[in-house]
Amino acid sequence: xxxxxxxxxxxxxxxxxxxxxxxxxxxxxxxxxxxxxxxxxxxxxxxxxxxxxxxxxxxxxxxxxxxxxxxxxxxxxxxxxxxxxxxxxxxxxxxxxxxxxxxxxxxxxxxxxxxxxxxxxxxxxxxxxxxxxxxxxxxxxxxxxxxxxxxxxxxxxxxxxxxxxxxxxxxxxxxxxxxxxxxxxxxxxxxxxxxxxxxxxxxxxxxxxxxxxxxxxxx
Ligand code: AMP
Numbered sequence: 001x002x003x004x005x006x007x008x009x010x011x012x013x014x015x016x017x018x019x020x021x022x023x024x025x026x027x028x029x030x031x032x033x034x035x036x037x038x039x040x041x042x043x044x045x046x047x048x049x050x051x052x053x054x055x056x057x058x059x060x061x062x063x064x065x066x067x068x069x070x071x072x073x074x075x076x077x078x079x080x081x082x083x084x085x086x087x088x089x090x091x092x093x094x095x096x097x098x099x100x101x102x103x104x105x106x107x108x109x110x111x112x113x114x115x116x117x118x119x120x121x122x123x124x125x126x127x128x129x130x131x132x133x134x135x136x137x138x139x140x141x142x143x144x145x146x147x148x149x150x151x152x153x154x155x156x157x158x159x160x161x162x163x164x165x166x167x168x169x170x171x172x173x174x175x176x177x178x179x180x181x182x183x184x185x186x187x188x189x190x191x192x193x194x195x196x197x198x199x200x201x202x203x204x205x206x207x208x209x210x211x212x213x214x215x216x217x218x219x
Contacts, residue, residue: 054160
């Protein structure tokens, strides 16, 4: 099963993905996390991606497509895609790759949320550089302020691209390029489940589960 989760930065894609992969036993393939791991490992791919990521721009399509096609194949095609596709070129290439393997996207979930909510969520987000756990300075505080609950004594950091000036560019990029992916799927007749992601996490996930459950039953 292939599930695509669309939505701007801060829509809650990562949080929703965690719940989806637990329930349906799928691999969570986050293009952003994969790129951050490549950077942490000092690979050529990581070095190439760095300048784009730190300035809030998209990494070029051919780099991302190659990376994600390989990752999806390694997951046996059973995955939730988080942060990919982000351009119409990536979406078309994903459809082509899946079709070659006799597969298709089973569900497209589009998390819709206003810019002011996004700004609050993203600029307050802090993460642990060691284990990747994510916190929020107001809504998901660690037990000891500024430190990871799991990696004792490890200071939390703000992702460089979560700072307000870079976030502004990421949102602009999203509206200019990634929003068109929704149009691509509509035009190609693929059903999109639009969900108001400004609502509480449990409400959002309940709607997502309802949809995926109906697909699983129909298989
Ligand atoms: P994310 O964690 O999904 O917000 O991604 C962080 C950054 O990684 C983005 O701002 C882009 O620079 C890059 N990135 C992640 N996924 C993609 C993608 N599908 N296409 C291009 N760039 C990407």
